[in-house]
Amino acid sequence: MYLLGIETSCDETAAAVVEDGPRMLSNVISSQFDIHAKYGGVVPELASREHLRAIVPVVREALERAGVGYRDLDAVGVTYGPGLIGSLLVGLTYAKGLAVSLGVPLIGVNHIEGHIHAVVLEQRSRGGEVEFPALALVVSGGHSHLFLAERAERGAYRYKLIGRTRDDAAGESFDKVAKLLGFGYPGGPLIDKLAPYGDPQAVKLPSSRMKGNRLDMSFSGLKTAVLRFVRAADLDAEIAERKKFLGGPRLTVEQARASASATTLNLLAAFQHRVIEELLRRAVDAARQEDAASIVVSGGVAANSGLRGRFAALPYPVYFPTPALSTDNAAMIAAAAYPRFLRGAFDGTDLAAQPSLSLA
Ligand code: KG4
Ligand code: ZN
Numbered sequence: 001m002y003l004l005g006i007e008t009s010c011d012e013t014a015a016a017v018v019e020d021g022p023r024m025l026s027n028v029i030s031s032q033f034d035i036h037a038k039y040g041g042v043v044p045e046l047a048s049r050e051h052l053r054a055i056v057p058v059v060r061e062a063l064e065r066a067g068v069g070y071r072d073l074d075a076v077g078v079t080y081g082p083g084l085i086g087s088l089l090v091g092l093t094y095a096k097g098l099a100v101s102l103g104v105p106l107i108g109v110n111h112i113e114g115h116i117h118a119v120v121l122e123q124r125s126r127g128g129e130v131e132f133p134a135l136a137l138v139v140s141g142g143h144s145h146l147f148l149a150e151r152a153e154r155g156a157y158r159y160k161l162i163g164r165t166r167d168d169a170a171g172e173s174f175d176k177v178a179k180l181l182g183f184g185y186p187g188g189p190l191i192d193k194l195a196p197y198g199d200p201q202a203v204k205l206p207s208s209r210m211k212g213n214r215l216d217m218s219f220s221g222l223k224t225a226v227l228r229f230v231r232a233a234d235l236d237a238e239i240a241e242r243k244k245f246l247g248g249p250r251l252t253v254e255q256a257r258a259s260a261s262a263t264t265l266n267l268l269a270a271f272q273h274r275v276i277e278e279l280l281r282r283a284v285d286a287a288r289q290e291d292a293a294s295i296v297v298s299g300g301v302a303a304n305s306g307l308r309g310r311f312a313a314l315p316y317p318v319y320f321p322t323p324a325l326s327t328d329n330a331a332m333i334a335a336a337a338y339p340r341f342l343r344g345a346f347d348g349t350d351l352a353a354q355p356s357l358s359l360a
Contacts, residue, residue, distance in 0.1 A: 005334025008091030009083025014330035017066035022124035025066035048086030077337025081357025118332035131293035140299030141171035163215030182242035198269030
Protein backbone atom coordinates (compact mmCIF):
# COMPACT_ATOMS: atom_id res chain seq x y z
CA MET A 1 0.00 0.00 0.00
CA TYR A 2 1.14 3.56 -0.66
CA LEU A 3 0.73 6.22 1.99
CA LEU A 4 1.37 9.89 1.25
CA GLY A 5 2.59 11.92 4.24
CA ILE A 6 2.26 15.72 4.39
CA GLU A 7 3.94 18.01 6.93
CA THR A 8 3.55 21.80 7.15
CA SER A 9 3.52 22.53 10.90
CA CYS A 10 6.35 25.05 10.96
CA ASP A 11 8.70 26.26 8.23
CA GLU A 12 9.26 23.19 6.05
CA THR A 13 6.81 22.11 3.38
CA ALA A 14 7.29 18.36 3.16
CA ALA A 15 5.75 15.36 1.42
CA ALA A 16 6.80 11.71 1.34
CA VAL A 17 5.55 8.39 0.00
CA VAL A 18 5.97 5.32 2.16
CA GLU A 19 5.21 1.79 0.97
CA ASP A 20 3.85 -0.89 3.34
CA GLY A 21 5.05 0.95 6.44
CA PRO A 22 8.85 0.84 6.48
CA ARG A 23 9.78 1.46 2.84
CA MET A 24 10.44 5.15 2.20
CA LEU A 25 10.07 5.76 -1.55
CA SER A 26 10.52 9.53 -1.46
CA ASN A 27 11.04 12.30 1.08
CA VAL A 28 10.84 15.84 -0.30
CA ILE A 29 11.47 18.87 1.92
CA SER A 30 11.20 22.47 0.80
CA SER A 31 12.84 24.62 3.43
CA GLN A 32 11.90 28.25 3.97
CA PHE A 33 15.26 28.88 5.55
CA ASP A 34 16.25 31.85 3.40
CA ILE A 35 12.92 33.58 3.94
CA HIS A 36 13.05 33.54 7.74
CA ALA A 37 16.81 33.79 8.31
CA LYS A 38 16.91 37.57 8.00
CA TYR A 39 14.28 37.92 10.74
CA GLY A 40 16.18 35.66 13.14
CA GLY A 41 13.26 33.25 13.48
CA VAL A 42 10.13 31.94 11.81
CA VAL A 43 7.59 34.61 10.81
CA PRO A 44 4.18 32.83 10.91
CA GLU A 45 2.47 34.84 8.15
CA LEU A 46 5.37 34.34 5.76
CA ALA A 47 5.47 30.64 6.64
CA SER A 48 1.85 29.96 5.66
CA ARG A 49 2.22 31.98 2.47
CA GLU A 50 5.26 29.91 1.49
CA HIS A 51 3.46 26.64 2.31
CA LEU A 52 0.67 27.72 0.01
CA ARG A 53 3.16 28.31 -2.77
CA ALA A 54 5.05 25.05 -2.21
CA ILE A 55 2.48 22.43 -1.25
CA VAL A 56 1.34 21.39 -4.74
CA PRO A 57 4.81 21.14 -6.34
CA VAL A 58 6.27 19.41 -3.26
CA VAL A 59 3.55 16.72 -3.27
CA ARG A 60 3.92 16.30 -7.03
CA GLU A 61 7.66 15.84 -6.66
CA ALA A 62 7.24 13.30 -3.84
CA LEU A 63 4.96 11.23 -6.07
CA GLU A 64 7.26 11.55 -9.08
CA ARG A 65 10.34 10.49 -7.14
CA ALA A 66 8.42 7.54 -5.73
CA GLY A 67 7.18 6.56 -9.19
CA VAL A 68 3.63 6.60 -7.87
CA GLY A 69 0.55 8.33 -9.31
CA TYR A 70 -2.20 10.09 -7.33
CA ARG A 71 -4.52 7.18 -8.17
CA ASP A 72 -2.10 4.66 -6.61
CA LEU A 73 -2.37 6.25 -3.16
CA ASP A 74 -4.19 4.28 -0.46
CA ALA A 75 -4.28 6.97 2.23
CA VAL A 76 -3.11 10.48 3.10
CA GLY A 77 -1.47 11.15 6.48
CA VAL A 78 -1.06 14.77 7.57
CA THR A 79 0.15 16.73 10.59
CA TYR A 80 -2.77 18.44 12.35
CA GLY A 81 -0.81 19.75 15.37
CA PRO A 82 1.05 21.01 17.27
CA GLY A 83 2.42 23.90 15.23
CA LEU A 84 1.63 27.28 13.74
CA ILE A 85 -2.07 27.53 12.92
CA GLY A 86 -1.63 29.14 9.50
CA SER A 87 1.00 26.60 8.52
CA LEU A 88 -0.98 23.60 9.77
CA LEU A 89 -4.08 24.76 7.90
CA VAL A 90 -2.36 24.74 4.52
CA GLY A 91 -1.23 21.10 4.77
CA LEU A 92 -4.38 19.87 6.46
CA THR A 93 -6.76 21.56 4.04
CA TYR A 94 -4.82 20.31 1.06
CA ALA A 95 -4.69 16.78 2.49
CA LYS A 96 -8.44 16.79 3.09
CA GLY A 97 -9.15 17.90 -0.46
CA LEU A 98 -6.80 15.30 -1.88
CA ALA A 99 -8.20 12.46 0.24
CA VAL A 100 -11.78 13.31 -0.69
CA SER A 101 -11.01 13.70 -4.38
CA LEU A 102 -9.17 10.35 -4.47
CA GLY A 103 -11.70 8.59 -2.23
CA VAL A 104 -9.00 7.43 0.22
CA PRO A 105 -8.84 7.75 4.03
CA LEU A 106 -7.44 10.80 5.79
CA ILE A 107 -5.25 10.19 8.85
CA GLY A 108 -4.38 13.12 11.13
CA VAL A 109 -0.97 12.77 12.80
CA ASN A 110 0.49 14.43 15.88
CA HIS A 111 3.80 16.02 14.85
CA ILE A 112 5.55 14.82 18.02
CA GLU A 113 4.44 11.24 17.42
CA GLY A 114 5.86 11.68 13.93
CA HIS A 115 9.30 12.52 15.35
CA ILE A 116 9.23 9.28 17.35
CA HIS A 117 8.11 7.27 14.31
CA ALA A 118 10.99 8.59 12.22
CA VAL A 119 13.11 6.27 14.35
CA VAL A 120 10.69 3.33 14.21
CA LEU A 121 10.58 3.65 10.40
CA GLU A 122 14.33 3.72 9.94
CA GLN A 123 14.95 0.89 12.37
CA ARG A 124 12.44 -1.28 10.47
CA SER A 125 13.88 -0.35 7.11
CA ARG A 126 17.15 -1.83 8.40
CA GLY A 127 15.33 -5.02 9.36
CA GLY A 128 15.40 -4.22 13.10
CA GLU A 129 12.85 -3.15 15.69
CA VAL A 130 12.95 -0.54 18.43
CA GLU A 131 12.56 -2.34 21.78
CA PHE A 132 9.46 -1.15 23.64
CA PRO A 133 8.69 0.27 26.11
CA ALA A 134 11.03 2.98 24.84
CA LEU A 135 11.97 6.21 26.55
CA ALA A 136 11.53 8.85 23.84
CA LEU A 137 13.30 12.18 24.12
CA VAL A 138 11.85 14.61 21.56
CA VAL A 139 14.02 17.71 21.31
CA SER A 140 13.38 20.33 18.66
CA GLY A 141 12.81 24.04 18.22
CA GLY A 142 9.34 23.72 19.69
CA HIS A 143 9.55 20.75 22.07
CA SER A 144 11.61 19.18 24.79
CA HIS A 145 9.61 16.22 26.02
CA LEU A 146 10.30 12.87 27.59
CA PHE A 147 7.68 10.19 26.89
CA LEU A 148 7.39 6.54 27.64
CA ALA A 149 6.25 4.96 24.37
CA GLU A 150 4.56 1.56 24.62
CA ARG A 151 2.95 -0.83 22.17
CA ALA A 152 -0.77 -1.13 22.75
CA GLU A 153 -3.53 -3.36 21.37
CA ARG A 154 -4.07 -3.77 17.61
CA GLY A 155 -0.73 -2.28 16.63
CA ALA A 156 -1.44 1.05 18.33
CA TYR A 157 1.05 3.01 20.46
CA ARG A 158 0.48 4.58 23.84
CA TYR A 159 2.42 7.51 25.29
CA LYS A 160 2.97 8.69 28.83
CA LEU A 161 4.46 12.12 29.53
CA ILE A 162 7.45 11.74 31.87
CA GLY A 163 8.96 15.23 31.72
CA ARG A 164 8.93 18.42 29.71
CA THR A 165 10.58 21.80 29.55
CA ARG A 166 9.02 24.46 31.73
CA ASP A 167 10.26 27.29 29.49
CA ASP A 168 12.39 27.19 26.34
CA ALA A 169 12.75 24.09 24.17
CA ALA A 170 16.30 22.77 23.77
CA GLY A 171 16.47 23.79 20.09
CA GLU A 172 15.06 27.20 20.96
CA SER A 173 17.91 27.72 23.43
CA PHE A 174 20.45 26.88 20.68
CA ASP A 175 18.69 29.39 18.43
CA LYS A 176 18.54 32.12 21.09
CA VAL A 177 22.20 31.74 22.06
CA ALA A 178 23.25 31.84 18.40
CA LYS A 179 21.17 34.96 17.83
CA LEU A 180 22.59 36.61 20.93
CA LEU A 181 26.12 36.00 19.64
CA GLY A 182 25.30 37.26 16.13
CA PHE A 183 25.45 33.88 14.41
CA GLY A 184 21.97 34.01 12.85
CA TYR A 185 19.19 31.46 12.59
CA PRO A 186 18.87 28.51 13.12
CA GLY A 187 21.60 28.22 15.74
CA GLY A 188 21.82 24.48 16.34
CA PRO A 189 23.70 23.34 13.25
CA LEU A 190 26.34 26.09 13.49
CA ILE A 191 26.92 25.72 17.25
CA ASP A 192 27.25 21.97 16.69
CA LYS A 193 30.08 22.61 14.18
CA LEU A 194 31.84 25.31 16.27
CA ALA A 195 31.63 23.66 19.71
CA PRO A 196 34.49 21.19 19.07
CA TYR A 197 36.86 24.18 18.70
CA GLY A 198 36.19 25.40 22.25
CA ASP A 199 36.93 24.08 25.73
CA PRO A 200 33.65 23.28 27.51
CA GLN A 201 35.35 23.43 30.92
CA ALA A 202 36.64 26.98 30.38
CA VAL A 203 33.25 28.59 31.08
CA LYS A 204 31.11 27.62 34.07
CA LEU A 205 27.40 27.50 33.29
CA PRO A 206 24.71 26.47 35.77
CA SER A 207 22.83 23.19 35.73
CA SER A 208 19.11 23.34 36.51
CA ARG A 209 17.42 21.65 39.44
CA MET A 210 13.67 21.28 39.22
CA LYS A 211 11.16 21.48 42.02
CA GLY A 212 8.21 19.10 41.66
CA ASN A 213 8.88 16.72 38.77
CA ARG A 214 12.69 16.45 38.77
CA LEU A 215 12.52 15.05 35.22
CA ASP A 216 11.20 18.36 33.89
CA MET A 217 13.71 20.60 32.15
CA SER A 218 14.50 24.29 31.99
CA PHE A 219 16.77 26.11 29.56
CA SER A 220 15.96 29.77 30.12
CA GLY A 221 18.38 30.08 33.08
CA LEU A 222 21.17 28.78 30.88
CA LYS A 223 20.36 31.37 28.22
CA THR A 224 20.42 34.12 30.86
CA ALA A 225 23.79 32.86 32.14
CA VAL A 226 25.15 33.03 28.59
CA LEU A 227 23.84 36.59 28.26
CA ARG A 228 25.52 37.59 31.53
CA PHE A 229 28.78 36.01 30.44
CA VAL A 230 28.65 37.86 27.10
CA ARG A 231 28.21 41.21 28.88
CA ALA A 232 31.02 40.55 31.35
CA ALA A 233 33.42 39.19 28.72
CA ASP A 234 33.00 42.27 26.55
CA LEU A 235 32.19 40.42 23.33
CA ASP A 236 30.08 43.24 21.89
CA ALA A 237 32.49 44.39 19.18
CA GLU A 238 32.93 40.87 17.86
CA ILE A 239 29.18 40.29 17.85
CA ALA A 240 28.49 43.60 16.06
CA GLU A 241 31.01 42.61 13.40
CA ARG A 242 29.24 39.29 12.82
CA LYS A 243 25.81 40.90 12.73
CA LYS A 244 26.86 42.82 9.62
CA PHE A 245 26.56 39.50 7.75
CA LEU A 246 22.97 38.89 8.84
CA GLY A 247 20.49 39.29 6.02
CA GLY A 248 23.20 38.41 3.51
CA PRO A 249 24.32 34.94 2.53
CA ARG A 250 24.58 32.46 5.40
CA LEU A 251 27.91 32.44 7.28
CA THR A 252 29.97 29.37 6.41
CA VAL A 253 31.43 27.38 9.30
CA GLU A 254 34.91 28.65 8.35
CA GLN A 255 33.75 32.29 8.33
CA ALA A 256 31.93 31.81 11.61
CA ARG A 257 34.96 30.19 13.19
CA ALA A 258 37.30 32.89 11.92
CA SER A 259 34.98 35.56 13.34
CA ALA A 260 34.87 33.99 16.80
CA SER A 261 37.38 34.63 19.61
CA ALA A 262 38.62 31.77 21.78
CA THR A 263 36.28 33.05 24.52
CA THR A 264 33.26 32.75 22.21
CA LEU A 265 34.25 29.26 21.11
CA ASN A 266 34.68 28.21 24.74
CA LEU A 267 31.28 29.68 25.56
CA LEU A 268 29.62 27.77 22.71
CA ALA A 269 31.33 24.54 23.76
CA ALA A 270 30.25 25.04 27.39
CA PHE A 271 26.70 25.88 26.36
CA GLN A 272 26.31 22.83 24.14
CA HIS A 273 27.92 20.63 26.79
CA ARG A 274 25.47 21.92 29.40
CA VAL A 275 22.40 21.32 27.20
CA ILE A 276 23.54 17.79 26.39
CA GLU A 277 24.23 16.95 30.05
CA GLU A 278 20.82 18.30 31.10
CA LEU A 279 19.10 16.10 28.51
CA LEU A 280 21.27 13.07 29.20
CA ARG A 281 20.70 13.11 32.95
CA ARG A 282 16.90 13.33 32.53
CA ALA A 283 16.81 10.63 29.87
CA VAL A 284 18.87 8.20 31.96
CA ASP A 285 16.88 8.84 35.15
CA ALA A 286 13.60 8.51 33.24
CA ALA A 287 14.68 5.29 31.50
CA ARG A 288 15.60 3.81 34.90
CA GLN A 289 12.43 5.00 36.57
CA GLU A 290 10.20 3.62 33.81
CA ASP A 291 12.20 0.45 33.23
CA ALA A 292 12.56 1.31 29.53
CA ALA A 293 14.04 -1.26 27.17
CA SER A 294 15.60 1.37 24.90
CA ILE A 295 16.03 5.10 24.36
CA VAL A 296 14.85 6.97 21.26
CA VAL A 297 16.15 10.49 20.63
CA SER A 298 14.40 12.52 17.92
CA GLY A 299 13.64 16.05 16.73
CA GLY A 300 16.00 18.63 15.23
CA VAL A 301 18.41 18.66 18.19
CA ALA A 302 18.91 14.89 17.75
CA ALA A 303 21.07 15.87 14.75
CA ASN A 304 23.65 17.27 17.20
CA SER A 305 26.86 15.29 16.92
CA GLY A 306 27.98 15.94 20.51
CA LEU A 307 24.62 14.71 21.78
CA ARG A 308 24.75 11.63 19.59
CA GLY A 309 28.18 10.71 20.90
CA ARG A 310 27.15 11.03 24.54
CA PHE A 311 23.87 9.13 24.15
CA ALA A 312 25.40 6.36 22.06
CA ALA A 313 27.70 5.51 24.98
CA LEU A 314 24.80 4.82 27.39
CA PRO A 315 24.17 1.27 28.64
CA TYR A 316 20.88 1.11 26.66
CA PRO A 317 20.10 0.46 23.03
CA VAL A 318 19.86 4.06 21.77
CA TYR A 319 18.21 4.98 18.47
CA PHE A 320 18.48 8.22 16.51
CA PRO A 321 17.00 9.13 13.15
CA THR A 322 19.51 9.79 10.37
CA PRO A 323 20.10 13.57 10.12
CA ALA A 324 17.63 13.80 7.20
CA LEU A 325 14.82 12.44 9.37
CA SER A 326 15.87 14.33 12.53
CA THR A 327 14.47 17.68 11.45
CA ASP A 328 10.92 18.14 10.19
CA ASN A 329 9.96 15.84 7.33
CA ALA A 330 6.90 14.01 6.01
CA ALA A 331 8.27 10.45 5.99
CA MET A 332 7.88 10.46 9.77
CA ILE A 333 4.26 11.59 9.39
CA ALA A 334 3.52 8.77 6.91
CA ALA A 335 5.27 6.33 9.27
CA ALA A 336 3.11 7.39 12.23
CA ALA A 337 -0.03 7.19 10.06
CA TYR A 338 0.68 3.62 8.91
CA PRO A 339 -0.36 1.71 12.08
CA ARG A 340 -3.52 3.84 12.14
CA PHE A 341 -4.21 2.85 8.52
CA LEU A 342 -3.87 -0.83 9.41
CA ARG A 343 -6.46 -0.64 12.16
CA GLY A 344 -8.79 1.68 10.26
CA ALA A 345 -8.43 4.65 12.60
CA PHE A 346 -9.34 7.34 10.08
CA ASP A 347 -10.36 10.96 10.44
CA GLY A 348 -13.19 12.86 8.83
CA THR A 349 -13.04 16.12 6.92
CA ASP A 350 -14.07 17.85 10.15
CA LEU A 351 -10.59 17.25 11.61
CA ALA A 352 -9.41 20.64 12.91
CA ALA A 353 -5.85 21.96 13.11
CA GLN A 354 -4.73 22.03 16.76
CA PRO A 355 -1.79 24.38 17.40
CA SER A 356 -1.36 23.14 21.00
CA LEU A 357 -2.05 19.46 20.44
CA SER A 358 -0.32 17.30 23.05
CA LEU A 359 0.74 13.68 22.78
CA ALA A 360 0.03 12.71 26.37
O1 KG4 B 1 12.45 19.30 14.52
P1 KG4 B 1 12.82 20.62 13.92
O2 KG4 B 1 13.28 20.64 12.48
O3 KG4 B 1 11.62 21.62 13.98
C1 KG4 B 1 10.77 21.74 15.08
O4 KG4 B 1 9.80 20.94 15.17
O5 KG4 B 1 11.07 22.63 15.90
O6 KG4 B 1 13.93 21.27 14.88
C2 KG4 B 1 14.55 22.50 14.61
C3 KG4 B 1 15.45 22.85 15.78
C4 KG4 B 1 16.08 24.23 15.69
O7 KG4 B 1 15.93 24.85 16.96
C5 KG4 B 1 17.54 23.97 15.38
O8 KG4 B 1 18.42 24.94 15.90
C6 KG4 B 1 17.74 22.62 16.05
O9 KG4 B 1 16.54 21.91 15.84
N1 KG4 B 1 18.86 21.88 15.46
C7 KG4 B 1 19.99 21.55 16.12
C8 KG4 B 1 20.84 20.91 15.18
N2 KG4 B 1 20.18 20.85 13.98
C9 KG4 B 1 18.97 21.45 14.17
N3 KG4 B 1 20.35 21.75 17.39
C10 KG4 B 1 21.56 21.31 17.77
N4 KG4 B 1 22.44 20.70 16.94
C11 KG4 B 1 22.12 20.46 15.64
N5 KG4 B 1 22.98 19.84 14.82
ZN1 ZN C 1 9.55 19.00 14.60
